[in-house]
Amino acid sequence: MIPARRRRATIHDVAVEAGVSRGTVSRVVNDEPYVSASARIAIEAAIEKVGYVPNNAARSLVMQRSEAVGFIVHEPHSLFLDDPNIGGILLGANTVLSRADYQMVSLVIDSQRDTDRVARYLSGGFVDGVVIVSARHEDPITRVIEKLRLPAAFVGHPPDLQALPFVGIDNRASARAITERLMQTGRTRIGMVAAALDRDSGADRLAGFTDALGDRFDPALVARVPLYTFADGAQGMRELLERDPLIDGVFAASDAVAAGALEALRDAGRSVPSDVGIVGFDDSTWALRTQPHLSTVHQPAFGLGAAAAECVLGQLRGEEQPPGGILLETPIVWRDSA
Amino acid sequence: MIPARRRRATIHDVAVEAGVSRGTVSRVVNDEPYVSASARIAIEAAIEKVGYVPNNAARSLVMQRSEAVGFIVHEPHSLFLDDPNIGGILLGANTVLSRADYQMVSLVIDSQRDTDRVARYLSGGFVDGVVIVSARHEDPITRVIEKLRLPAAFVGHPPDLQALPFVGIDNRASARAITERLMQTGRTRIGMVAAALDRDSGADRLAGFTDALGDRFDPALVARVPLYTFADGAQGMRELLERDPLIDGVFAASDAVAAGALEALRDAGRSVPSDVGIVGFDDSTWALRTQPHLSTVHQPAFGLGAAAAECVLGQLRGEEQPPGGILLETPIVWRDSA
Numbered sequence: 001m002i003p004a005r006r007r008r009a010t011i012h013d014v015a016v017e018a019g020v021s022r023g024t025v026s027r028v029v030n031d032e033p034y035v036s037a038s039a040r041i042a043i044e045a046a047i048e049k050v051g052y053v054p055n056n057a058a059r060s061l062v063m064q065r066s067e068a069v070g071f072i073v074h075e076p077h078s079l080f081l082d083d084p085n086i087g088g089i090l091l092g093a094n095t096v097l098s099r100a101d102y103q104m105v106s107l108v109i110d111s112q113r114d115t116d117r118v119a120r121y122l123s124g125g126f127v128d129g130v131v132i133v134s135a136r137h138e139d140p141i142t143r144v145i146e147k148l149r150l151p152a153a154f155v156g157h158p159p160d161l162q163a164l165p166f167v168g169i170d171n172r173a174s175a176r177a178i179t180e181r182l183m184q185t186g187r188t189r190i191g192m193v194a195a196a197l198d199r200d201s202g203a204d205r206l207a208g209f210t211d212a213l214g215d216r217f218d219p220a221l222v223a224r225v226p227l228y229t230f231a232d233g234a235q236g237m238r239e240l241l242e243r244d245p246l247i248d249g250v251f252a253a254s255d256a257v258a259a260g261a262l263e264a265l266r267d268a269g270r271s272v273p274s275d276v277g278i279v280g281f282d283d284s285t286w287a288l289r290t291q292p293h294l295s296t297v298h299q300p301a302f303g304l305g306a307a308a309a310e311c312v313l314g315q316l317r318g319e320e321q322p323p324g325g326i327l328l329e330t331p332i333v334w335r336d337s338a
Numbered sequence: 339m340i341p342a343r344r345r346r347a348t349i350h351d352v353a354v355e356a357g358v359s360r361g362t363v364s365r366v367v368n369d370e371p372y373v374s375a376s377a378r379i380a381i382e383a384a385i386e387k388v389g390y391v392p393n394n395a396a397r398s399l400v401m402q403r404s405e406a407v408g409f410i411v412h413e414p415h416s417l418f419l420d421d422p423n424i425g426g427i428l429l430g431a432n433t434v435l436s437r438a439d440y441q442m443v444s445l446v447i448d449s450q451r452d453t454d455r456v457a458r459y460l461s462g463g464f465v466d467g468v469v470i471v472s473a474r475h476e477d478p479i480t481r482v483i484e485k486l487r488l489p490a491a492f493v494g495h496p497p498d499l500q501a502l503p504f505v506g507i508d509n510r511a512s513a514r515a516i517t518e519r520l521m522q523t524g525r526t527r528i529g530m531v532a533a534a535l536d537r538d539s540g541a542d543r544l545a546g547f548t549d550a551l552g553d554r555f556d557p558a559l560v561a562r563v564p565l566y567t568f569a570d571g572a573q574g575m576r577e578l579l580e581r582d583p584l585i586d587g588v589f590a591a592s593d594a595v596a597a598g599a600l601e602a603l604r605d606a607g608r609s610v611p612s613d614v615g616i617v618g619f620d621d622s623t624w625a626l627r628t629q630p631h632l633s634t635v636h637q638p639a640f641g642l643g644a645a646a647a648e649c650v651l652g653q654l655r656g657e658e659q660p661p662g663g664i665l666l667e668t669p670i671v672w673r674d675s676a
Contacts, residue, residue, distance in 0.1 A: 103455055104445075106445075117439065
């Protein structure tokens with residue numbers, strides 16, 4: 001049998017083993033003077049024997065800093081299984097924080113219980129700042145961050161907190177640009193599978209699509225689905241095909257949505273791009289895994305995470321932050337699907 | 339301009355604001371007696387005004403516990419972008435830890451610098467236990483866990499630490515079972531795209547494939563690629579087609595590998611499953627996104643994370659752990675690719 005939990009050795013264990021006071025052990029551990037050579041030798045041997053490791057957490061907390069920055073992902077299950085950007089954002093933030101010798105700790109919020117506990121964790125002083133991905137409207141975590149005055153940066157636009165720093169992209173302008181590029185291929189009946197309209201990104205992408213089409217915009221050619229997922233993309237595309245069998249161009253609100261739409265088109269016997277041209281959004285790992293590969297908008301996931309982490313580090317150094325948010329570039333990547 | 343970092347309020351700020359000693363503030367915060375009513379009122383007003391929140395981290399550390407459990411992912415970038423299991427494992431662990439009111443903190447190891455810093459973090463007493471995914475051979479983090487006697491559970495078999503608890507699957511038996519099922523479809527030239535042979539899972543999947551074929555095993559029909567990725571799957575399949583254009587069955591070491599192999603087969607003009615039957619491993623999100631959908635081995639990602647978290651909680655409660663590891667079931671899911 002594996003032994004039951006082996007308790008972490010304490011300074012008390014070292015003192016007992018070495019036959020000295022805890023104060024003497026403390027002086028040796030903290031490299032202070034006034035310890036006899038023989039006591040020092042006995043204590044060092046005892047430290048080795050009981051496997052004692054000084055508790056730096058307690059030490060750093062006395063100084064009111066944890067040397068850690070939280071990375072909060074507030075999403076239901078589907079994000080972790082479906083969202084192709086989260087990994088890049090996380091790695092971008094981790095790379096920047098690691099270089100500055102901060103420990104990034106990711107905190108997952110997947111339930112109300114998680115929300116309450118993460119709020120307590122933030123209040124508890126375990127992190128010096130936070131990067132937040134996918135904050136919701138009137139998010140209780142955002143309220144906690146405000147109350148604690150924690151240095152923070154949002155990835156994406158915080159729906160109701162204009163005053164907190166954020167790093168994002170211009171979803172509306174990007175959606176407009178890719179739709180215009182799709183129009184230039186000569187398509188005449190262009191629709192959209194719009195997703196996540198309860199979020200800024202989803203609503204902005206639909207607005208950009210509408211901007212691009214102008215007078216040619218036909219609300220009947222917009223299918224609305226709840227999530228940026230493959231399944232919802234397939235569902236939305238089936239709806240569009242029912243409403244207008246002659247549709248020849250589609251802007252899918254994300255690459256995952258586009259991949260689902262491609263499957264629905266394949267099932268309906270439509271060829272891409274000859275019958276229907278389709279464009280996505282994200283330039284995620286999905287884009288090169290569909291057949292044909294997706295023409296899409298490049299979302300700089302790594303850069304978003306890195307910039308948000310830089311923003312938090314700047315606040316920790318006491319630097320003024322620029323007003324509003326930082327918007328990163330989103331080049332169009334043109335491949336084979338349109 | 340957004341103001342520069344707003345310092346977290348301390349007990350000192352409250353004392354100055356209320357015009358009392360820090361000790362008096364401390365007694366109020368900790369709900370202790372011997373504080374005059376007027377002082378209590380002044381202190382409560384000051385707490386509200388300066389936005390002070392008691393530092394629970396320092397408190398809990400005095401009691402030698404953090405109420406947090408680490409979730410360590412030790413992988414290069416590609417995992418976060420390509421691995422379809424990690425999200426499920428993470429959610430399984432988070433669900434169990436959340437129910438027990440433990441905060442899960444994910445720690446990403448992506449560089450040597452990360453390794454050193456995570457080792458310091460674990461040593462610092464910030465977590466009471468750890469779940470470790472993808473430990474490597476002679477992993478320095480594993481050494482730190484041993485030294486600290488931290489309650490720990492590995493997802494997957496730790497390569498060189500038989501004594502530490504783990505939760506995993508029987509890769510060899512599962513690979514044998516899916517290969518046998520593929521043989522039952524009447525295929526006569528069966529090959530494998532073997533990946534990640536430097537890891538137990540990769541080596542065991544090849545061994546199971548070899549077991550199933552027995553006398554019919556032909557080493558020329560094994561393509562060896564470094565990673566469980568789409569790109570390596572495509573590369574491995576191209577190699578197999580060159581070596582034997584008449585190959586009619588393929589076991590791909592993972593679903594991502596199978597998806598890449600499908601693309602190589604499509605490019606070569608081969609139809610799946612009529613010309614070539616292909617099976618994968620994982621039953622991840624990939625399996626339903628390929629065309630045709632993959633016949634594969636179900637890997638219980640959520641269950642692995644949940645069981646590993648239960649194992650750590652059991653150790654924290656002082657319970658004896660069963661010797662060796664826990665192996666979860668891996669049913670075959672038969673779909674359309676073979």
